[in-house]
Amino acid sequence: MTRRLPGDMPPEEFRRFARETADWIADFLAHAGDRRVLPAVTPGSTIDALPAKPPDEGEDMSAILADFDRLIVPGLTQWNHPGFFAYFAITASGPGILGEMLTAAVNTNGMLWRTSPASTELEQVVLDWLWQLMGLPGHVFGMIHDTASTSTLHAVVAAREAQEDLAIRTRGQSGAPPLMYYTSEQANSSVEKAAITLGIGQENVRKIPVDDVYRMRPEVLDAAIAQDLAAGRRPFCVVATVGTTSTASIDPVPQIAEICRRRNVWLHVDAAYGGIAAIVPEMRHVLAGCELSDSLVVNPHKWLFTPVDLSAFYCRRPEILRRAFSLVPEYLAATEDPRAVNMTEYGVPLGRRFRALKLWFVLRYFGRQGIIDNIREHLRLAREFSARIIGHPDFELMAPTLFSTVCFRFHPQHSGDDRLQALNRSLLDAVNRTGRIFLSHTVLRGHYTLRLAIGNLRTSQAHVDEAWNLLRSKAHDLTL
Amino acid sequence: MTRRLPGDMPPEEFRRFARETADWIADFLAHAGDRRVLPAVTPGSTIDALPAKPPDEGEDMSAILADFDRLIVPGLTQWNHPGFFAYFAITASGPGILGEMLTAAVNTNGMLWRTSPASTELEQVVLDWLWQLMGLPGHVFGMIHDTASTSTLHAVVAAREAQEDLAIRTRGQSGAPPLMYYTSEQANSSVEKAAITLGIGQENVRKIPVDDVYRMRPEVLDAAIAQDLAAGRRPFCVVATVGTTSTASIDPVPQIAEICRRRNVWLHVDAAYGGIAAIVPEMRHVLAGCELSDSLVVNPHKWLFTPVDLSAFYCRRPEILRRAFSLVPEYLAATEDPRAVNMTEYGVPLGRRFRALKLWFVLRYFGRQGIIDNIREHLRLAREFSARIIGHPDFELMAPTLFSTVCFRFHPQHSGDDRLQALNRSLLDAVNRTGRIFLSHTVLRGHYTLRLAIGNLRTSQAHVDEAWNLLRSKAHDLTL
Numbered sequence A, B: 001m002t003r004r005l006p007g008d009m010p011p012e013e014f015r016r017f018a019r020e021t022a023d024w025i026a027d028f029l030a031h032a033g034d035r036r037v038l039p040a041v042t043p044g045s046t047i048d049a050l051p052a053k054p055p056d057e058g059e060d061m062s063a064i065l066a067d068f069d070r071l072i073v074p075g076l077t078q079w080n081h082p083g084f085f086a087y088f089a090i091t092a093s094g095p096g097i098l099g100e101m102l103t104a105a106v107n108t109n110g111m112l113w114r115t116s117p118a119s120t121e122l123e124q125v126v127l128d129w130l131w132q133l134m135g136l137p138g139h140v141f142g143m144i145h146d147t148a149s150t151s152t153l154h155a156v157v158a159a160r161e162a163q164e165d166l167a168i169r170t171r172g173q174s175g176a177p178p179l180m181y182y183t184s185e186q187a188n189s190s191v192e193k194a195a196i197t198l199g200i201g202q203e204n205v206r207k208i209p210v211d212d213v214y215r216m217r218p219e220v221l222d223a224a225i226a227q228d229l230a231a232g233r234r235p236f237c238v239v240a241t242v243g244t245t246s247t248a249s250i251d252p253v254p255q256i257a258e259i260c261r262r263r264n265v266w267l268h269v270d271a272a273y274g275g276i277a278a279i280v281p282e283m284r285h286v287l288a289g290c291e292l293s294d295s296l297v298v299n300p301h302k303w304l305f306t307p308v309d310l311s312a313f314y315c316r317r318p319e320i321l322r323r324a325f326s327l328v329p330e331y332l333a334a335t336e337d338p339r340a341v342n343m344t345e346y347g348v349p350l351g352r353r354f355r356a357l358k359l360w361f362v363l364r365y366f367g368r369q370g371i372i373d374n375i376r377e378h379l380r381l382a383r384e385f386s387a388r389i390i391g392h393p394d395f396e397l398m399a400p401t402l403f404s405t406v407c408f409r410f411h412p413q414h415s416g417d418d419r420l421q422a423l424n425r426s427l428l429d430a431v432n433r434t435g436r437i438f439l440s441h442t443v444l445r446g447h448y449t450l451r452l453a454i455g456n457l458r459t460s461q462a463h464v465d466e467a468w469n470l471l472r473s474k475a476h477d478l479t480l
Helices: A011-030 A045-049 A061-075 A094-106 A117-133 A148-161 A189-197 A218-230 A253-263 A274-279 A281-287 A318-325 A356-391 A417-433 A461-478 B011-030 B045-049 B061-075 B094-106 B117-133 B148-161 B189-197 B218-230 B253-263 B274-279 B281-287 B318-325 B356-391 B417-433 B461-478
Strands: A141-145 A179-184 A205-208 A234-241 A266-270 A295-298 A311-315 A395-397 A405-410 A440-444 A447-453 B141-145 B179-184 B205-208 B234-241 B266-270 B295-298 B311-315 B395-397 B405-410 B440-444 B447-453
Touching (some): A011 A061, A045 A061, A045 B117, A061 B117, A061 B356, A094 A356, A094 B061, A094 B094, A117 A311, A141 A148, A148 A189, A148 A266, A148 A318, A179 A189, A189 A205, A274 A356, A318 B189, A356 A395, A356 A461, A405 A417, A405 A461, A417 A461, B011 B061, B094 B356, B117 B141, B117 B311, B117 B356, B141 B148, B148 B295, B148 B311, B148 B318, B179 B189, B218 B253, B234 B253, B253 B266, B274 B281, B274 B295, B274 B356, B281 B356, B311 B318, B356 B405, B417 B447
Parallel strands (some): A179 A234, A234 A266, A266 A295, B179 B205, B179 B234, B234 B266, B266 B295
Antiparallel strands (some): A141 A311, A405 A447, B141 B311, B405 B447
C-alpha cells in the first residue's frame, strides 16, 4: 500500500510497467492457442474472488498486473485464440494493438474538429481508404461508431429524418403515422433493437420472409410496403444484410434498392461481417447494389484484424444526419470552415475516442495485398471445411458457404429428426468443453445448427483440422 | 513495402515495436507540457498530407510509427497536456493506459456472460466500487457506456419503458400522447440530443429556467408538469444535472426527486463531471438526493484519470432496462444462471469492449486516498484561481466556483458592456494562440464568459499560475 504524491504515475515507473506489459502481450500473442478458449469458470466466481470494497490506499502496479494475470485472464473467453470459431471470429492484430496503445496515451476527444484536428481528418481518410478497398465507387461520408448496433441506430434516425414532411425532430413521433420498418427474418437482432430503441414499435417491424437460402424475398417486401402505404402507414426504412448472422446469406440488394428508390424509403445495408470480404477481388460481387444504398455499415473489428471496437458507418446523405443530430450550444461553438468537420454534429456521442488510428495502422501494415491474402485464406479454409461436411455421410451442410462461416449439423444415418437437436446440443457442448475450440449455434427452420466461423488471423489449416477431428471424435462418442 | 506471409505480425516483431511504443509513450507523458496544447494546423492539412489511396503492399511498422509521430501527433489537440483547461479537462493516467494496452490484446467482446465472464463480472465490481466511493448507499445495477450521451439515451429509453400502459416497445410512439421531457436551460446538449434521437420532439423538451446561480427552479418544473398533465400530455422524464457544462452548477436534486416521485416521472441525474467530486468527503453533499434518482451517469473518463471512453451508467431499476432492450435470438442464447448477466440485454450495443479493466487499474493504483488527494488539489487550485479573479479589479467572476471550473471574464474598469464580448473573444484567442494553455468559453445570460476547468493529473500550481499570468498579460496588451 502506497500513499502517493499528487499527480500521475511517474514517467519512469510508467516506462518500466509499459515495457513489462508489452512483453506480457507479446507472450500472450505467441501462446494465444495454449489457453482454454472458453474458460472453466462458474457465474459469480470472479466477483467472489475480488474484494467487495475499493482499496483505501494505492496499490503497487506490479500487484495489480499480477492479479490481472491470475484472477482475470483465466476467466476471459479467448477471442484472440486461433480455435475461436463462434459467432464471428475477430482479431486484435499486432498493429491494431499498437494503435490502441497510442490512442490511449494521446487520449484525444474528437467531438469537434478543433478538439482533435488530426484524428478527425484521419478518420475521414481511413474510412475513404476502406470504401475504396471494398470496391465501392466515389467518396461517401463515413464516421466511426463503437458497434454495428450503433451504426444502424444512426441509419434509422437518418431514415426517419428523411421523411421531411413529418418533422419528427421538432414534433416527435407521437402525432405521426406509424413508421414502418422492414428487414428480413434473418437480420441481426441489432436491426430490430434500433427500431424498438427509437420508439418505432415492434409491431411496426416487418420481418420479410426469406427464400430457401435465407435471402430476403424482394417481392414480399414490395407487397408489404404497398399494403402499409394503402393503410395510411409510413414506410421509411429497409435494412438489407450482406452476410447475415446465422448463415452469412446475402439479401438481393440490387432489387431491394430499386424498390426503395421507387417507394422513397431509406435503404441501409448491414454488411458488418460480409462487407470486408469485398476487398478480395473475386468476392467484390457480394456488395453488388450497395452503391445504391443510402447508408451502409461494415465492421473492421470483425474481419479486418482491428481490435474491438470500430464500426465504420457510411452515409450518402450526411446533410440529413446532421439535420437529425446537430445541436451546437455556445460552449461547443466551433471553427467555421467547410473542411473543419465537427463529428459530434453527425451522431449521438459528444465525446469521441481516436479509433481511426488502429485502422490506419492495420491498413498500412497489411496493405491491400496482405488483407486479400488473409481473407482469401479464411474463405479457402471455410470452403474446405464445408466440403468435408458435404463429403461425410453423418454430417449435413445447412446453408451454402458463401463467406467464412459454415452452418452444419451432425446427422447420423438412420437417425430420426427428433433426436437431432439433443444430439447437436450435446456435440456442441462436448467440443466446447475441451477448451480447444469454441463454436456457436443457431436455429434454421427449426433445426438446431452448428456454426464454424473463421476470422482470426492466427487460425490456420491445423486449427480447422483440429476442429474437424474433435467434431468427428465427439460425435462418435455420442453415438456409442 | 513488404509482401507478408498470412497471419498476424510475428510475436517477436510485435515485442520489439510494443517496447518501442511503450518508450514513446513514456517520453510523451514525461514531456506532456512541451507541445502546443492547440495545434497550429489548418483544416484539411492532415488530409492533404496523407495519400488519397490505401497502400497496395504492406508497409514497415517503423515507417508507420514514424508517420504517426510526424504527421498525426502535431495535429492533435493535446488533451493530456497540463495546460489543458478547456471544456472539462481529462487524464489518461499511467495505470489507465496500461489497462487499455491489455484490453486491446485480449480483445474480448462481452456481449454475453459466456463470451467474457471475467470482464462482465469485473464491470459489476468496479462500478460497485465507484458507487461506494461516491458515498451513495446500497448497491445499484451499473453498466459502462462510451459516453454520457449514450448513458443518458439509455436512461430516457428506460424512462419511456416505465410508462407501462403506453407499451411503447410494442406499439411505438405514434399512437401515444406527446411524451414530455424536462431538463434545465443549463443542461448539456446531450440531454436534448437524447430526446430528439428518440423521436420525443424538440417541442416536447421543456427547458426549465434556472435561478441566479444557474440551478433548475423546481417550482417551475412542478408547474410545467402539472400544465402538461392537464393538457393530456405525458410527462415521463426529468434530467437534473450535478455540475452543468457551462458553470458546474448543481440542480436541487432533493426537491426535484420529490416532484418526480409525486408525479411518477423518471429522474435521471447527469453527474458526468460533478459526481466524481463526491469521492472527496467534504464534497459528498454534491450528490445529495441522488440516492432517490432512478438512474445516474458519472464519467470516470472525465475527472477520474481514466482514458476515453468510459461512462458509468447506474440504474436502480435494471428490470426496466432489460424490458426495453432485451432481444435474444437463438444465435445469442446464453447461460441461464441468475449470476450470469448478459450485458447486451440492457442496452443498444451488441458488442462490448472490456472497458472495466482500465478503471480497475486506476481505482487500485490510486486508491481512495490518492483519488481524494488529487481531486482535492484540483478543487484548491480552482478556488485559488477564483480568488484571484475576485481580487483583481479588471476581472469578474461569472458564477460561483463549486468544483474545479471557474467562469470569469475580463472586465476592465470603465469599459462598456458592448465592448466586453469582443474583448473576451480576443483574449481567449490570444491566450490559446500561445500554445501554452487552452481555455474554452460559454455564454451566460448573454455575457461571453471564459472557462478555466482543472482536471488533468499533471496540472499543478505552476500551470495555473502560467494561465493567470498569460491572461493578465494578454489582457493588458489588448487594452494598450
